[in-house]
Amino acid sequence: MMRGWLSVEAFLITVVASLAFAGGGPPATPQRAATVADCDPVCLNELFPLPCEAAPGDAFIELYNPTDGEVDVGGWVVSVSQGSQLPVRYTVPPARTVAPGGFLVLWGSETGLFLPETGATVMLWDASGEEV
Numbered sequence: 487m488m489r490g491w492l493s494v495e496a497f498l499i500t501v502v503a504s505l506a507f508a509g510g511g512p513p514a515t516p517q518r519a520a521t522v523a524d525c526d527p528v529c530l531n532e533l534f535p536l537p538c539e540a541a542p543g544d545a546f547i548e549l550y551n552p553t554d555g556e557v558d559v560g561g562w563v564v565s566v567s568q569g570s571q572l573p574v575r576y577t578v579p580p581a582r583t584v585a586p587g588g589f590l591v592l593w594g595s596e597t598g599l600f601l602p603e604t605g606a607t608v609m610l611w612d613a614s615g616e617e618v
Contacts, residue, residue, distance in 0.1 A: 525550060525551075525552045525553075526553075526618075527551060527552075527553045527555075527557045528549050528550065528551045528557050528559060528562075528584055528610075528618065529549070529550055529552075529610070529618060530547065530548075530549065530550075530564075530608060530610050530618075531548045531549060531550035531589060532546075532547075532548040532550075533546075533547055533548075533601055533608060534546045534547075534548070534601070535601035535602060535603055535606075536601075536603055544593060544594060544595060545593075545594040545599075545600065545601045546591050546592060546593045546594060547564055547591075547592045547597070547599065547601070547608065548589050548590070548591050548592070549584055549589065549590045549592070549610070550584075550588075550589050551584035551585065551586060551587065551588050551589075551590075552587065553586060553587075554586050554587075555586055556583050556584070556585055556586060557583060557584045558581065558582070558583050559578050559582050559583065559584055559590065559612075559613075560578055560579060560580040560581050560582050560583075560613065561577065561578065561580065561612075561613030562577070562578045562610065562611060562612050562613055562618075563575055563576065563577050563578070563610070563611045564576050564578070564592060564597065564599065564608070564609070564610055565599075565608070565609045565611075566599045566600065566601060566606055566607070566608050567606065567607045567609075568602055568605055568606045568607070569605065573607075573609070574598065574599055574600070576592065576597035576598060576599050578592070
């Protein structure tokens with residue numbers, strides 16, 4: 487697998503492919519990757535599991551705000567799970583915002599989240615507990 491930047495789409499394709507092969511065949515229903523149109527108001531944009539020439543804690547999850555307004559993501563939760571392991575969760579501290587058209591990088595060294603190369607599920611919930 488190539489190391490470096492992975493878009494959400496490439497990451498989801500990797501996850502779906504690894505799950506399909508683990509189960510002995512392709513999924514019964516085709517999977518569609520997230521697009522910018524799916525972002526309302528913020529979405530997972532990039533997942534960087536294995537940074538080249540960096541420490542493992544430098545892996546990151548990037549959030550993107552495609553809207554025209556600032557979005558407060560304080561209290562939002564990001565989780566990473568793999569296989570049957572319980573998910574590891576990170577709650578964004580209060581008053582963290584994502585600027586209009588901007589990005590927020592959540593570093594592994596800050597969040598404690600580990601992103602494996604394949605087979606992981608990354609989820610995002612807003613402060614009210616709604617899946618984003």
